[in-house]
Amino acid sequence: MSEAVSNAQERYDLVRRITVTLVEGLDLPDDPEVIDPDQPLFGRGLELDSLDTLEIVSLIDEEYDIALDDTPDAFGSISKIVDQILAKRD
Amino acid sequence: MAVTRYDAEALLRRLPHRHPFVFLDRVEVEEPGRSGRGYSLISIANPVFAGHFPGRPIFPGVLLIEAAAQSAGVIATAADDDGTGIALLATVRKFAFRKPVLPGDLVVLTCELKASVGGFREFTCTVDVAQETRAEGVVAVAIETSDARM
Numbered sequence: 001m002s003e004a005v006s007n008a009q010e011r012y013d014l015v016r017r018i019t020v021t022l023v024e025g026l027d028l029p030d031d032p033e034v035i036d037p038d039q040p041l042f043g044r045g046l047e048l049d050s051l052d053t054l055e056i057v058s059l060i061d062e063e064y065d066i067a068l069d070d071t072p073d074a075f076g077s078i079s080k081i082v083d084q085i086l087a088k089r090d
Numbered sequence: 091m092a093v094t095r096y097d098a099e100a101l102l103r104r105l106p107h108r109h110p111f112v113f114l115d116r117v118e119v120e121e122p123g124r125s126g127r128g129y130s131l132i133s134i135a136n137p138v139f140a141g142h143f144p145g146r147p148i149f150p151g152v153l154l155i156e157a158a159a160q161s162a163g164v165i166a167t168a169a170d171d172d173g174t175g176i177a178l179l180a181t182v183r184k185f186a187f188r189k190p191v192l193p194g195d196l197v198v199l200t201c202e203l204k205a206s207v208g209g210f211r212e213f214t215c216t217v218d219v220a221q222e223t224r225a226e227g228v229v230a231v232a233i234e235t236s237d238a239r240m
Contacts, residue, residue: 051181054212054230057205070207 003033014082022078027051037078045077060085066067093126094119096164104164106176110137113157114199115165122160123169128161132188134193138176147190154199155182158215159229161194166211166231175231177231180210187226195219 019032028046041047041052048056053075057068060081066088068074074084096104096117119126133151139147156179163177172216191197198218205212210230217225 050208051210051230053207054205054210055183055208058212058228061205089125 006042011086014085018078018082018085021059022056022061026055035078037082040077041075050071073080091120094168096141096168101164102239104167104176104239105160107160107185109145111156112160113153113158113234114160117161117164119168123166126201128157128164128199128201130157130197132193132195132197133193136193139193147193149193149195149197151185151187154187154191154197154217154225155179155185155227155229157197158199158201158213158217158227159231162201162211162213162215162229162232163231165201165213166203166233170233170235175235176231177233179213179229180232181212181228181230183230184230185229186226187225189222191217191219191224197224204228205230209235 015037016032019035019037022028023030023032023035026048030046036047041048056075057070060066060068064085066085068081068084074080096119098115100119101112101117102108105114113130114128115131116129117126118129134147138150140151142150166177186236191212196219200216200218201213203211204214210232212228212230214228215226216223223225
């Protein structure tokens with residue numbers, strides 16, 4: 001398997017795991033299978049609010065021992081959270 | 091590390107709460123904004139024991155959560171340079187009550203920052219009596235600045 005394919009598979013697996021973590025941790029009514037990783041987390045997307053951001057930081061810290069950045073853009077979508085995790089792992 | 095001690099009088103300058111809803115007698119801040127301990131002396135004179143429970147006084151768990159939130163609030167706002175910010179309870183998670191807290195107990199509430207986003211601070215809190223854990227959980231407080239209150 002090439003490195004590019006391996007990286008893509010790692011990212012795909014992480015997106016799925018993070019989605020399940022957020023759905024379970026935030027007690028969301030959504031099916032993880034139907035959540036688009038680029039769907040906005042706030043507003044008309046998954047309709048999360050600022051308190052949920054705090055929970056997301058806690059959940060990621062508990063499961064991955066990674067402190068997410070506290071910037072407005074950092075929690076825009078599951079893809080952006082995964083970007084941060086992958087960057088901080090390197 | 092120097093510990094900043096807030097006695098009962100100093101606490102009233104940090105907390106928006108007043109009698110009978112101040113559940114702390116002292117707070118020691120180890121690292122402003124991050125860690126410290128609240129102390130609460132549980133007296134049989136507290137009127138809550140008249141109803142919780144008649145003939146079997148047990149300090150209510152929900153008030154232990156409030157005491158933990160007040161401790162976390164003082165610790166969180168201790169990092170506030172101008173000292174005008176106040177903290178209000180925002181969320182409670184995973185609080186478990188292992189053993190009852192009784193009149194005569196000295197409750198030690200140890201709080202450590204777990205997460206910080208915007209104006210919210212989340213703390214893990216352990217409620218101990220005589221070095222035995224009676225309750226533990228996570229509380230988040232919202233920091234409100236004087237500007238926001240105007």
